[in-house]
Amino acid sequence: MTLNQQRKLKTILTGLFAWTVALVLFFPIFWMFITSFKTELQAISVPPSLFFEPTLDNFRIVQERSDYLHHAWNSVVTSFGSTIIALIIAIPAAYSMAFFPGKRTKDILLWMLSTKMLPAVGVLVPIYILCRNYGLLDSKTALVIIFTLMNLPIIVWMLFSYFKDLPKEILEAARMDGATPWDEVVKVVLPLSVGAISSTALLSIVLCWNEAFWSLNLTASDAAPLTAMIASYSSPEGLFWAKLSAASTLACAPIVIFGWFCQKQLVQGLTFGAVK
């Protein structure tokens, strides 16, 4: 075998291996998707059937039984709403920490991240009682507030790591030309970091969309997002995997497809700029 052939063989083997890993990891999702088009009997057939006549009945039944669109709307409102609010609060903070660092900037950042370490269960009871007292149980407002605060530390940290890497000279030049601090942010910093801000927003949306602890504990039906809707299908009565799969597919499809388009950005964002 020549060196060239050896190299080719290596590429093919790498490819085969990578595809195998990817397909194995993707299999459960594929299976969920396939099952959602089966009848209940086909869904539990042994051996598992791969070829069958697809039906859309399950999707229809899920929409009828639990009003998918209502819960999907709740998910959209809470994820996008809280992400937008968090960004509005976080951008000025990250900006001032990145461009005008003080002695305590590092401590403040670490402290912010440490609030993420505070386990949600530790404060579940008071939050539940506060929500009950202010009539916020099962309301989207409560979820938006909680999601905002939940992701705020990560958002500040991610934006900070991007802003920090922006060349300071540009800002100085802008200042020389008589730009006010407001101009600096709106006309210089923000346009330069559109990518960073959008990947931060993406991550926040994904985390909110999939958040289950608060939505399971604080909502019942009115404000229940998709995570809570799915949990209502987990009760063991009877086997209805096909409908369950249809509901799951519907719940995950928007965010998975959204994620596919943005995965590159997302990974870069998620690593706090540690990976270039």
Place this chain on the structure above:
Amino acid sequence: MKRSITRLLMAPSVIMLLVWMIIPLSMTIYFSTIRYNLLYPGQNNFVGWMNFEFFITDPGFIPAVSNTLILLLSVLIITVVVGVMLSALIDKPFFGQGIVRVLLISPFFIMPTVNALIWKNMMMNPVYGIFAWISESLGFEPIDWLSSYPLMSVIIMVSWQWLPFAILVFVTALQSQDTEQKEAAQMDGATGWHIFRYLTIPHLARPIAVVVMIETIFLLAVFAEIFVSTGGGPGYDSTNLAYLIYNQALLQYDVGVASAGGLFAVLLANIVAIFLIRAVGKNLTV
């Protein structure tokens, strides 16, 4: 710019997080010292350490703490070790790389509740599940995963969710590795293992730190997977702290004991965080 303006810009974030931390935390501390059961309203007298004693002597306490730590460590080890190995193996151009990336990251976007349902029903069910079918085709007895190996089942579910994340972070990091350095090492007769050990691993130190930190934040609080799949059982075999406290507060209506448990969870998280920041913190730029 003046210090006062920079402070003003930071203020909303800092104040909101302070409020978010202090109000619930002080309420938790207060509740943990009184008798507070939703079934017996009005009897909220001060009880001192009793709630803590009650929580710590609960038969579920020791299993819950050890399950929380086992879950955290196993998933960290699986995702980091397997993630590094897999990403080192697939870090070369090959056919369909883009599609493989998309397939690989997908489990990360699946919500924990759905994750648990897929695995519980379609993969691990002892009669109709894919695993049962595989082991029967190979001539083995099918395993009832959720009742025989409940904690391991949860570990599998959670690892499935986080392994893709680790792989993608590492693959992205490896793409920036210096190929000339690698080639030079090869010229000097370094084996594949040497390159992996002395060039790849050090290059990955920072990404590993990031993965460990982010995962720890989420793994200490695993809840939905347990809630949906095993319900903490059988017995306390798959109950972690989050689930135990949830059990006390919302199923047994004992807010006092649940609050004591919550404080304990905060304490544990802080201990883990201190270790963590020591271990990997120096690799994170602030």
